[in-house]
Amino acid sequence: MRVRSKQFYERALKSIPGGVNSPVRACKAVKSDPIFCERGEGAYLIDVDGNRYIDYVCSWGPLILGHAHPEVIASVYFASKRGTSFGIPTWQEIELAELIKSCIPSIEKIRLVNSGTEATMSAIRLARAYTKRKKIVKFEGCYHGHVDSLLVKAGSGLATFGIPASPGIPEELTAHTLNLPFNNFEAVKKAFKKYGEEIAAVIVEPVAGNMGVVLPKEGFLEFLREITSKYGALLIFDEVITGFRIGLSGAQGKIGVTPDLTCLGKIIGGGLPVGAYGGKKEIMELVSPEGPVYQAGTLSGNPIAVSAGLATLKELMKPGTYEKLESISQKLEEGIKEVLKELNLPYKLNRAGSMLTLFFTEKEVIDFETALTSDTEKFAIFWQKMLEKGIYLPPSQFEAWFISLAHGEKEIEETIKRVYETLKEIH
Ligand SMILES: *Cc1c(COP(=O)(O)O)cnc(C)c1O
DSSP: OOHHHHHHHHHHHHHSGGGSSSGGGGOGGGTOOOOOEEEEEBTEEEETTOOEEEESSGGGTTOTTOBTOHHHHHHHHHHHHHOSOOSSOOHHHHHHHHHHHHHOTTOSEEEEESSHHHHHHHHHHHHHHHHTOOEEEEETTOOOOSOGGGOEEOOSSSSOBOEESSTTOOHHHHTTEEEEOTTOHHHHHHHHHHHGGGEEEEEEOSSBOBTBOBOOOTTHHHHHHHHHHHHTOEEEEEOTTTBTTTBTTHHHHHHTOOOSEEEEOGGGGTTSSOEEEEEOHHHHTTBTTTSSBOOOOTTTTOHHHHHHHHHHHHHHTSTTHHHHHHHHHHHHHHHHHHHHHHTTOOOEEEEETTEEEEESSSSOOOSHHHHTTSOHHHHHHHHHHHHHTTEEOOSSTTSOEEOOTTOOHHHHHHHHHHHHHHHHHHO
């Protein structure tokens, strides 16, 4: 059934580490081999063996319009005819910057980069330069790209400094990173009490997507805003996933909390490599060449990527877009919840707009610790069986399912039916 995928995988293993260019694609967490993609079509992914799947990965978030959206494809085509990269500015970069600013008012100035990782890395450098402080607070289970100082495991206790989560990162580089439990007011208070004068910034996914979807507790983000302001630290929202997913103004607009800096990526590139960081003018003006904080990129603001991003955002700005996304997402949530009830299963479903996770646990999932109570063995079997039934879910318990505007009633109903059949088989 997946003969060609298997052949490609074996071949890939010989020249690419693990056969993939980003680890989670290898499907190890669900004890499977990767499927190799032939093409995408709206809500569907078609593999090299000709199998069709309803896709809930959507390139890990960027494809909010679905695969190969005609407007995005046309923009890429026409942009590339003019040339693929120039190394001098284009007016389209201004247009994208202005468009993002008009949607997210906390962003007064913005710099385009090539990935989410670059965005968070640069935002942290900037925060440290602006505050002239070294320490960074992040939260367990939040992912901010593979930046050295942000790839930390929790130490023991609530306010200890992180230890590197990967070989190749010297302790010295994580020694200034505090890793605290998400949604835990006390831990944050304690950390600020102890190190408040040394903390440059708190970086957080305002709605966490990288431990599975975990919503901020009532008042948690407001609390972060308050305590950072009180101590003169910056608040950085990593909206690489939530930017233009939770709504046009991101999670910050929805929840009504204004960060000092925002990191973007994924959707703003329309499926091409783009990231961005932006925020208050007086902070952003420190960025080179306006200020002394060095940050650069040969392909930053790449004309094709910018065009794809512009086309995507313009589609999203059409009236009714997010209402449609919400209604279809709500249908999926309600459908799965009904299935759980019908089968008498205690599993928990967390959803924020068009991102959701079904956790195979009976505990409410509010942070990384509770996410880890999930039965990952069972999830792996669930994932495999869903794949056989033509549904491609993120190949890990700790990821968000992404719904796109290409997902219609038909796909949602099919998915709910398959969830029912699969859970019935395995529970
Ligand atoms: C994906 C992601 C990143 C990293 O983006 P890349 O483009 O993969 O480097 C950073 N932060 C969050 C919240 C993400 O989901």
